[in-house]
Amino acid sequence: MSVGTGSSQSVYPVSPGEETIREAILAVIVDNEPGVLARVVGLISARGYNIESLTVAETDVEKHRSRITIVTRGTPSKVEQIKAQLGRLVPVRRVIDVTAETDALERELALVKIVGKGEQRVEAMRLSGIFRARAVDTTHTSFVFEVTGAREKINAFIDLMRPLGLIEVARTGVLSIRRGPESD
Amino acid sequence: MTAPTARPKAAAPETAAAAATKAGAELLLDALEEQGVEVIFGYPGGAVLPIYDALYARDTIRHVLVRHEQGAVHAAEGYARSTGKPGVVLVTSGPGATNAVTGLADALLDSIPVVCITGQVARKLIGTDAFQECDTIGITRACTKHNYLVPSAERLSSIVHEAFHVATNGRPGPVLIDIPKDVQFEEAVYVARERAAKRDCVARPPVDxxxxxxxxxxxxxxxxxxxxxxxxxxxxxxxxxxxxxxxxxxxxxxxxxxxxxxxxxxxxxxxxxxxxxxxxxxxxxxxxxxxxxxxxxxxxxxxxxxxxxxxxxxxxxxxxxxxxxxxxxxxxxxxxxxxxxxxxxxxxxxxxxxxxxxxxxxxxxxxxxxxxxxxxxxAKRCFAYEPSRKVIKPQHAIERLYALTRGRDVYVTTEVGQHQMWAAQFFHFDEPNRWMTSGGLGTMGYGLPAAIGVQAAHPGALVIDIAGDASVQMTLQEMATAVQHRLPIKVFILNNEYLGMVRQWQELLHGGRYSHSYSASLPDFVKLAEAYGAVGLRATTPDELDAKIMEMIACDRPVLFDCVVSKEENVFPMIPSGAAHNEMLLGAVAGDKVSAEGRTLV
Structure with a gap:
């Protein structure tokens, strides 16, 4: 029997190297029980996937359900594998690939501390207005701004603040939810 | 066993008898009994003494005392794989739990249903570096399908029922239940299997x-x-x-x-x-x-x-x-x-x-x-080997073992290495659940305790551990378990005085530099068997092999069989690491057949 020398008949690429890397925002609905975050994070690190951001809080007090939002990167097959592996965990109820939905809402909150005097201070205050950031703490030498929005907006705000005396940033990580009347 | 009782929260009316409370240790055994558990493989220690005390008063569950906790998990795996039922392990906190880790990882990779119960220090001592405390849940998270730290006796029976459900449904695997010592004393009401809340995490999907x-x-x-x-x-x-x-x-x-x-x-x-x-x-x-x-x-x-x-x-x-x-x-x-x-x-x-x-x-x-x-x-007859009339070829030994045990009720376990591959090539199986080997994790030392688990489930069967001289020493202490519990396992050692598979890879991939793969100072397996109160047999020539194998089969006690085989035999055919299926090696080859990339693979 001759072995075919042409390309694979398989409808999927045989070589995994051909796929492009994409970002995925996964919402993982879990039973809120001790150790559940360790299970989710441990699985991701043990299998060599990256976490770019992670947020978690209980979202349904009666059912003891928490929503973990994970931002990760990988080829489409890698993302599918992460979803399937997460789905195997006993306390995991659902894994939703939010980025697979078109145009999902994405928000992040950041607290940005600026230390400075004079002209820099005025400029920081002026820019914060453009970004609709709120000064939540003020002294004669510092501001703490609270800014919300998509990651790009927060990144842009932080970049602009850097030369104006930015000394510390705290970010929540990404939250995401589907638009429209449907729920996940 | 108690009658099924309502949970305190349940709407069903409670009778006075149904609401009777019991200590956590009793609740655990009630739940195990309801799950149909017949045998526990375990080792007592401080943090599980209340459970052992409860076990003392019951004759419904048999306990097999192992000599090392790793052996308990492998025995439970052998039991599970030969019966299709989950195997149950009971070990203490700290070292008891850490010794069980290899077995749990083995069961996870081979998808074997095992429920492992570990003791834990009392709740108020957790996190204080107490005596024999370790973070069992943290350590075993990555080597179990799921694990539980029991927060109270009230939750204990439900957790046990859910653990069996998780271990046996979907893709099976090991589940660990960590029970603090004070929970074993705490009183609560039993929750029956059918009333226990079980998550639908492992639901069987309908066929598309x-x-x-x-x-x-x-x-x-x-x-x-x-x-x-x-x-x-x-x-x-x-x-x-x-x-x-x-x-x-x-x-x-x-x-x-x-x-x-x-x-x-x-x-x-x-x-x-x-x-x-x-x-x-x-x-x-x-x-x-x-x-x-x-x-x-x-x-x-x-x-x-x-x-x-x-x-x-x-x-x-x-x-x-x-x-x-x-x-x-x-x-x-x-x-x-x-x-x-x-x-x-x-x-x-x-x-x-x-x-x-x-x-x-x-x-x-x-x-x-x-x-x-x-x-x-x-027609290439890829398993053919050069026969010998002077020394026993390992392939020949397995062929004879297979031929002489045909028609019997045979179960075979193995350790890991060359002997395992020869067993897979030359011992043939017509029925499932007859072959127990460590496939995924590749755990040397699996076969002997696994054979004990198989024999405990099938007392009348012929249970053979096909072993290597190196592997068998990793859990050799379990010979005492076999002798104590009258489990007449047959440990058939292909003794080539090498870590055979390591030696083969060193020959084929590392220029024949046999770095630390020679088993020096091997024990005399015959005398060792006698020291354990078992039977030792040795075959050194092809002529005496059949008679010695028959003697082993006829023996109604545990046997260590020292089968002295040719030392430098390799397992063929072989697909070298990094090669394709149609690039098999059929016989002796030089080291340059393996690509540089292939050498980096295990």
Whole structure:
């Protein structure tokens, strides 16, 4: 029997190297029980996937359900594998690939501390207005701004603040939810 | 056992008797009894003394005292794999739990249902670095399917029932229950199995009819098909094995299997290709490489099976049937994935195949060329070896062991290494649940305690651990367990005075530099057996082999059989690391056959 020398008949690429890397925002609905975050994070690190951001809080007090939002990167097959592996965990109820939905809402909150005097201070205050950031703490030498929005907006705000005396940033990580009347 | 009682929160009216409370240790044993547990493999210690105290008063559950906690888990695995029921382990906190870790990892990789109960220090001591405290839940998180720290006696029986549910449903695996010592004393009401809340995390998905029809269409078009079956078929039970047999008969498709799946399909069937993979048969590996349709059932495209991924079965369409969605497209992308129980899916395939064949019969000759090709590969007789009349060849020893035990009720376990591969090549199985080996983790020391677990489940059977001189020493202390519990296991050691598989790789890949692979200072296994109160036998020439094997079989006590074999025999055929299925080595070769990339692979 001759072995075919042409390309694979398989409808999927045989070589995994051909796929492009994409970002995925996964919402993982879990039973809120001790150790559940360790299970989710441990699985991701043990299998060599990256976490770019992670947020978690209980979202349904009666059912003891928490929503973990994970931002990760990988080829489409890698993302599918992460979803399937997460789905195997006993306390995991659902894994939703939010980025697979078109145009999902994405928000992040950041607290940005600026230390400075004079002209820099005025400029920081002026820019914060453009970004609709709120000064939540003020002294004669510092501001703490609270800014919300998509990651790009927060990144842009932080970049602009850097030369104006930015000394510390705290970010929540990404939250995401589907638009429209449907729920996940 | 107590009558089923209502949970305090439940709406059902409670009678005074039903609300009676019991200590946590009693609740645990009640739950184990209700789950049908007959045997526990365990080792007592401070943090489980209340449970052992409760066990003392009952004769419903048998306890097998092992000599090391790793042995307890392997014994439970042997019990589980030979019966299809979950194995149960009971060990103490700290070192008891950490010693069990290797066994748990082994059970996880081979998908074996095991429930491991560990003691933990009292709740108020957790986190204080108390005596024999360790973070059992943290340590075992990555080597169990799921684990529980029991927060109170009230939750204990529900957790035990859920643990058995998780261990045995979906893709099976080990589940650990960590019980603080004060919870074992705390009083609570028993929750019966049917009232216990069980999460639907491992629900069995319904079979997708459209995909079945699509699969059958692909099967009808195939001219070079192969069924690639794995341990999942054995795990899916007798029904799945029967479904596989009928499916192969009706379709005429040849069948190969992974190391884990041996016995699901009878080795005596002419459609059997033998095991595939690194040390599999030429006909199985070539069939995998050249096929136009591969149907993987309960197999996970392990690296020992696929060889070089980018050269793996390049011209085939692939159907993957698996209970675990994460196995699909993990290593090898497939064209059609059917998530479900192997038995149910194969039964659905068979029904659809028959319905289609009735309305539109297929030409019988369509597979004739493929069969002729397979026969040509078979004619190479890839397992042939150079016989000897002076020394016992290890292959010959297994062949004789197989021949002399035919017709008996035989179960075989193995350790890990060359002897394991020779056992897989030369000992043939016609039935499932007869072959217990550490496939995924490759745990040396698995076979002896696993044999103890098998023998505990099947007291009248002939249970043989095919072992190597190096592997067997990793859990040799369990000979005392076998003697104490009158479990007449037969440990058949292929003694080549080497860490044989390490030596083979050093010969083929590392220029024959045998770095630390010679087993110096081996014990005298015959005297050692006698020291344990077991029977020691030794065979050193081919002439005496048969008589000694018969003596071993006839013995009603545990036996250590020292089978002195030729020292530098290698396992062939072999797909070197980083090579493709059609690049098998059939005999002695030089080290430069293996690519630099291949050498970096294990």
């Amino acid at each position: 009819r459209a995909k079945i029809a699509q699969a059958v269409e692909m099967m009808r078009r195939a001219r070079r098909p192969v069924l690639y079956t794995g341990g999942g078929v054995v795990n899916a039970g007798r029904i799945a094995c029967d479904a596989l047999r009928v499916l192969a008969r009706d379709t005429g498709f040849p069948v190969t299997s992974t190391l884990m799946g041996l016995g699901a399909f009878p080795a005596s069937d002419p459609k059997w290709l033998g095991m595939l993979g690194m040390h599999g048969s030429v006909e199985a590996n070539n069939a995998m490489h050249d096929c136009d349709l591969m149907i993987a059932v309960g197999a996970r495209f392990d690296d020992r099976v696929t060889g070089r991924l980018d050269a793996f079965s390049p011209d085939s369409r692939k159907i993957h049937i698996d209970i675990d969605p994460s196995s699909i497209n993990k290593n090898v992308p497939v064209d059609l994935a059917i998530v479900g129980d192997a038995g149910e899916v194969m039964a659905a395939l068979l029904a659809e195949w028959r319905a289609r064949a009735k309305e539109d019969p297929l030409d019988d000759g369509r597979l004739a060329l493929w069969r002729a090709q397979i026969d040509e590969w078979r």
